[in-house]
Amino acid sequence: xxxxxxxxxxxxxxxxxxxxxxxxxxxxxxxxxxxxxxxxxxxxxxxxxxxxxxxxxxxxxxxxxxxxxxxxxxxxxxxxxxxxxxxxxxxxxxxxxxxxxxxxxxxxxxxxxxxxxxxxxxxxxxxxxxxxxxxxxxxxxxxxxxxxxxxxxxxxxxxxxxxxxxxxxxxxxxxxxxxxxxxxxxxxxxxxxxxxxxxxxxxxxxxxxxxxxxxxxxxxxxxxxxxxxxxxxxxxxxxxxxxxxxxxxxxxxxxxxxxxxxxxxxxxxxxxxxxxxxxxxxxxxxxxxxxxxxxxxxxxxx
Ligand SMILES: C[S@@+](CC[C@H](N)C(=O)[O-])C[C@H]1O[C@@H](n2cnc3c(N)ncnc32)[C@H](O)[C@@H]1O
Numbered sequence: 001x002x003x004x005x006x007x008x009x010x011x012x013x014x015x016x017x018x019x020x021x022x023x024x025x026x027x028x029x030x031x032x033x034x035x036x037x038x039x040x041x042x043x044x045x046x047x048x049x050x051x052x053x054x055x056x057x058x059x060x061x062x063x064x065x066x067x068x069x070x071x072x073x074x075x076x077x078x079x080x081x082x083x084x085x086x087x088x089x090x091x092x093x094x095x096x097x098x099x100x101x102x103x104x105x106x107x108x109x110x111x112x113x114x115x116x117x118x119x120x121x122x123x124x125x126x127x128x129x130x131x132x133x134x135x136x137x138x139x140x141x142x143x144x145x146x147x148x149x150x151x152x153x154x155x156x157x158x159x160x161x162x163x164x165x166x167x168x169x170x171x172x173x174x175x176x177x178x179x180x181x182x183x184x185x186x187x188x189x190x191x192x193x194x195x196x197x198x199x200x201x202x203x204x205x206x207x208x209x210x211x212x213x214x215x216x217x218x219x220x221x222x223x224x225x226x227x228x229x230x231x232x233x234x235x236x237x238x239x240x241x242x243x244x245x246x247x248x249x250x251x252x253x254x255x256x257x258x259x260x261x262x263x264x265x266x267x268x269x270x271x272x273x274x275x276x277x278x279x280x281x282x283x284x285x286x287x288x289x290x291x292x293x294x295x296x297x298x299x300x301x302x
Contacts, residue, residue, distance in 0.1 A: 036266045045263075054113050060263055063109075065102050067269035068190065071219045072106040075187030076116035078215050082283070086117045086184035087215070092202040093192035093223070094124040094164065095147035097154040103190075104162050118161055119184045121176065123202070126151050126166040129194065136234045137195035141227065146194075169193070169201035177205060182212040191236055192223035199239035206243070206250055206276050216281040220252060220274040240274070249280035 034042060045060045052060065055073065063069035072089060079087035089107065094100045100122040107118035128148040132139040155164060165172045180186070191202055206214070222236045232241055240252050255273040259265050278284070 033266060034264070037264050041263055054109055061267060063106070065099065066267060067221050067272065068099070068103050069106055070269075071188040071190070071221055071273070072103065072110050072118075073114070074219055075215070076110045076114040076118075078217065079116050079185070079187050080114060082185075082215060084116070084183065084185060084215075086119065087187040088119040088121060088180065088184045089187060090121045090123070090189040090205065091192065092123045092169065092189065092205075093147075093194065093198075094122040094154070095128070095149055097122070097149065097157070099190065099192065100154075100162070100164070101157055104159050107161065108159070117184075120159075120162040122162070122164045123169055123172055123176075124149060124164070124166060125168060130168070130198070132195060133197045136238060137197055138224075138229065138235055140229060142194040169198055169204075173201055173204050177208050177213070180208070180213050182210065185213055185215050186218050187215045188219045188221075190221040190223065194224050194235070196235050196238050199236040200242065203239055203243045203252075206252075207247060211249075211278050211281040214276065214278045214281065216278050216283045218276045218278070219255070220276055221269070222272050222274060225272060226268060249278070251277045251279065253277060 045062060048056050048060045049062050052062070054063070057063050058069045058073050075087050075089055079085075089103060091100050091103055100120070103122075104120050107120050111117055126149055127145075129142055129144055129146040131144040132142065151164070151166065158164060165176055186205065189202075189205060191199055193199055193202055206218075208214075222240070224230060224236050230237065232238060244251050252274050254271075255275050258273055259270050262270055
């Protein structure tokens with residue numbers, strides 16, 4: 001008799017007690033990536049490193065984490081365009097908290113330059129990865145108990161505008177969404193939960209019937225799509241495909257042509273940026289309410 005394929009994954013925390021600490025990227029690795037960019041742009045970046053404004057430093061990829069720096073600044077600008085004074089930014093999958101604390105620091109800097117305030121929210125089980133459900137969760141890469149968190153230590157470091165929501169995404173996401181104030185709509189979410197099954201529950205954040213809980217074009221960063229075994233048939237990308245198939249007026253698409261807008265074009269994070277198109281947002285239904293557009297007249301001489 002064929003075995004239930006999911007039985008393989010019904011393990012508790014990893015049976016292996018060895019711990020593998022993921023090494024940080026070395027300076028040599030970072031400079032190696034920059035070395036592939038044109039020399040004159042690297043020299044210009046040195047100038048902006050010393051004399052640049054915060055926004056220009058983000059433009060030159062000098063503020064880290066670069067993906068969060070770009071998205072946080074963009075979310076604030078988009079919120080301001082919509083007349084909002086506050087915007088919500090989210091990290092799904094917090095682990096030790098490096099990403100969330102980075103997001104909080106960026107929110108502080110971006111608030112200073114844009115005047116837009118932030119609500120920062122981090123979602124996590126608090127005890128590391130749950131068990132994978134099946135092959136779509138990539139048990140080849142991730143397992144139960146990976147990425148534990150020291151909740152107490154992390155909470156002590158979080159600023160007043162940041163919240164850590166602990167529990168299974170299946171429950172914490174709908175609870176959070178129910179109380180989300182449209183005056184601080186979602187402008188950016190980073191998805192770093194590794195599993196397909198977790199990503200499905202995280203993306204429910206974009207399914208509230210009230211479109212005003214979102215900016216018209218929130219940014220979505222997908223972390224776990226870069227390894228050779230990641231594909232549209234598993235992991236976070238599969239969750240995105242299913243989200244698009246089941247939501248008529250909400251569609252997630254790659255941030256097309258972002259590369260052409262960036263100064264440094266080789267950075268990997270550019271390919272990890274997506275946008276949620278909120279087609280039922282009020283701004284998508286206001287044709288005729290803006291001044292007519294026209295090109296400046298061309299001087300045609302005969
Ligand atoms: C790779 S780690 C996140 C790393 C973090 N973003 C950083 O930059 O350091 C993935 C995290 O997702 C969380 N996670 C995965 N599935 C989850 C679920 N169903 N509910 C809540 N948290 C989940 C795990 O607890 C784990 O801490």
